[in-house]
Amino acid sequence: MSVRDVHAGDLDRLVALQEACFHGEAWTRGMLAEELGRPGGIFLGIGAPLDGFACAWAVLDELHLLQIAVAPDAQRRGLASTLHAALLVAARPHASAGWLEVRADNAPAIAFYEHHGWRRIGVRPRYYANGADAWVYRRQPL
Secondary structure (H helix, E strand, O other): OOEEEOOHHHHHHHHHHHHHHHHHHOOOHHHHHHHHOOOOEEEEEEOOOOOEEEEEEEEOOEEEEEEEEEOHHHOOOOHHHHHHHHHHHHHOOOOOEEEEEEEOOOHHHHHHHHHOOOEEEEEEOOOOOOOOOEEEEEEOOO
């Protein structure tokens, strides 16, 4: 499967993926639409219709990875790793390092990011709406 830019025509599928992957913490349709048009934003998808997506900001010389998500029925096929690699390639002309936050209790995401070279550097207490902590990760170089 090839990675491509996500566009406004993918919005309905993005909303469905958010609900399937993030349940009560899904971004709203408005938030997704805003991210699609954000200057410095990188929004990549995989599959037709979308089986997954990656969203990040390139700010100054850093990448802020916001989300990587793959539909539950498409997981465990390497799509998230493909999206991650494509996101890093897309960011390299602009960014030399990256950072992200991940829920401290999200063991699968933590394992994924650590497998892909991200290192935990800190914590943001009560970062999420439900009071869960976020671990801050950094990757340098990208």
